[in-house]
Amino acid sequence: MDGTRSKNGDETRAIGPEVDVLVVGAGPAGSAAAAWAARAGRNVLLVDMAEFPRDKTCGDGLTPRAIEELDRLGLSNWVLQHPTTKGVHVFFGWEKGQRVAWPKGSFPRYGSVVTRTELDHRLTQVAEESGASLLLGHRAHAARREEGRIVEVELRSTSDERPVLVKPRTVLVADGVRSRFGALLGRQWHRDTVYGTAVRAFMRVDEQWEWLVTHLGLSTPEGDHLPGYGWLFPLGDSRGNGEVDDSPGFLLNVGVILYAAAKHPANTSLKPLLDHYLAEARGRFGLRGEPMQVKSALLPLGGAVSPVAGPNWMLLGDAAGCVNPFTGEGIDYALETGRFAVEHLDEADHSASWPHRLNYEYGSMFSASRRIARGFFKPKAFEAVGGAVIRSPHAMDATVRLMANLVSPSDKGPLTGLARIGGTLSQRRDAHRPFFPLAEADPPVPQPL
Ligand SMILES: Cc1cc2nc3c(=O)[nH]c(=O)nc-3n(C[C@H](O)[C@H](O)[C@H](O)COP(=O)(O)OP(=O)(O)OC[C@H]3O[C@@H](n4cnc5c(N)ncnc54)[C@H](O)[C@@H]3O)c2cc1C
Known part of the structure; x- marks a missing residue:
């Protein structure tokens, strides 16, 4: 292939078939990843099947x-x-x-x-301003793999189905909730x-x-x-x-x-x-x-998908199930996972490191909240607990902090410790720990990165 051409404002520039990083999907996860990867000096192609600005069903x-x-x-x-x-x-x-x-x-x-029409459009601009090439109106259609590594991705124009072949060193899959490209790589959603x-x-x-x-x-x-x-x-x-x-x-x-x-x-x-x-x-x-x-x-919700990585590919944002089980919000996790993934680009193999990183960042919160969210299915218990909590400003404050995951490990106070311990205990009982298939071993010990 003699290169495809990317839109960059009014300019176009040639992209070779070989890129350091191919990012599939230009929602918050993909655009953030593309921006951070380009800022880290990588040659990045960010591709989306839609033309932007585009709508995305969301609470905004x-x-x-x-x-x-x-x-x-x-x-x-x-x-x-x-x-x-x-x-x-x-x-x-x-x-x-x-x-x-x-x-x-x-x-x-x-x-x-x-x-999202406005936010996602602005984020694609940030990716371009950071140095990534943006290719819109192209769907990631197929992947050729050798021993699990993606060696070639076939993109298809959504207007005329014309194929474009890309040979990426790493693929960041940020293709959203249905993650059809992720499914080609074996991604499964555990319901x-x-x-x-x-x-x-x-x-x-x-x-x-x-x-x-x-x-x-x-x-x-x-x-x-x-x-x-x-x-x-x-x-x-x-x-x-x-x-x-x-x-x-x-x-x-x-x-x-x-x-x-x-x-x-x-x-x-x-x-x-x-x-x-x-x-x-x-x-x-x-x-x-x-x-x-x-x-x-x-x-x-809550990292209920696996596998989230292979030797040279990682799933991000909704594709990796990074959505808060209480609130259903995921823009923050999409943006964060885009940044985190770039920290892993130098590794030889992401198959184990990426699920462990996601689990380290979100596993305990997602596991505990998935478990507590089961209480939603017991209306009487839900009403009793909800009715009591709403009467106490302190209980409400703590509940909102926990539900919105606004408890950071660097924050001091009992709530931080409680959240971490509760989450760790919860993971021990999970059949599917967040981001992992059926539990076969003890939960991993979180390692500082
Ligand atoms: C009704 C609703 C309300 C919500 N409200 C909130 C809220 O208020 N706050 C919040 O934080 N979160 C909310 N969320 C969740 C939030 O929308 C998602 O977590 C967020 O969009 C995830 O971003 P993403 O980048 O992972 O995926 P997306 O934003 O879905 O982006 C994926 C992109 O990939 C592209 N794509 C897909 N397949 C391919 C392919 N094969 N090739 C090329 N491109 C492809 C798509 O066109 C799309 O642009 C809500 C979700 C829903 C459904």
Whole structure:
């Protein structure tokens, strides 16, 4: 092959068939990985089957953990041009609510809400500005492997199916929740632990809010209780994904997430649940108009996939199941895993080191929260615990910190130790430890990196 051509603003430049790093998927995980790899001096090709800007079904909420990664990428000022949030206004039922400010600790004390149309486009620009080549409208279609190593990847143009062959030294697979390219490499999703199905839409209100609003527990129009939560996230004067109408007011991203597991399948359609949630919220929160751009998607949660690596490839972000089992948020983990993967590029073989790294970073939190999330399937216990927690500001503060994974090992205090010990004990009982197939050996001892 005599090279393909990459878009870089108005310029095009030739990319040889041989690249140091091929990144498949230009969501937050792929763009962050491409940016960090290019900054580390690698020759990087970032490929996505979509043309950007593109929509991505999401709640658009950025936790302080995500803000920290965007800061590292140099986007602090850009983030501050968007609405910022002070914390979460958590409701249990419709009457009992409490505001919990983003906690003190090592993370920034604010969050934000930015449409994925805008965020992901900006991140592809950051990757290009860092020196990566961007090839859009191309799908990673097939991989040729020798002894597990990917030696050649066939990309296909989504417009005319024209093939482009790339010979990468390393492949970073950031192709999202369904991870079809990951599946070619043997990736399996283990549905024995909790997973989510979620639907989002856009609506309007008359005022800009400074708090994320969530309602724990869902109910059907018939009054049955279901495991999950609803959200109303303030997008300010954003134009959403660019396809919403242009009536006045401030935009909200609204949605519901329903939890399920192999033994607790979600047999309920999401759209009626969303409609019911919004009907309840409309008068109380001043929602206007009809929901726009209603879209749903699956969420594998808590590292419930394996294998996440081979000799010269690593799975990142949603492809690696890096989504918080309590909240369903994963932009922060996508950005982080993009950065972490680049720290491993010099290794001869990633097959063992990458699952251990992911497990070191997230294993204990994901394992414990997957286990606790099973409580969602016991409505009476959930109501008893939730009703007690919502009455205590301290308990709420601790719960939000744990649920949003805003407990960093560098933070002092009993909560940090409790989270680590609880997670380690939980992993010992896991059939599938996060990022590993069926447990065959003792949990790995975390090694400082
Ligand atoms: C309804 C809903 C609400 C959510 N709300 C939140 C929230 O409020 N906050 C939060 O932090 N997280 C939220 N999440 C989770 C969040 O959306 C994901 O964790 C995040 O998008 C993961 O980023 P990623 O880069 O791994 O994958 P993605 O963002 O999915 O990007 C994957 C990219 O890969 C491309 N691709 C796929 N296959 C190929 C291929 N073969 N070749 C080339 N390109 C390919 C796709 O076009 C896409 O651009 C939500 C998810 C859902 C479904």
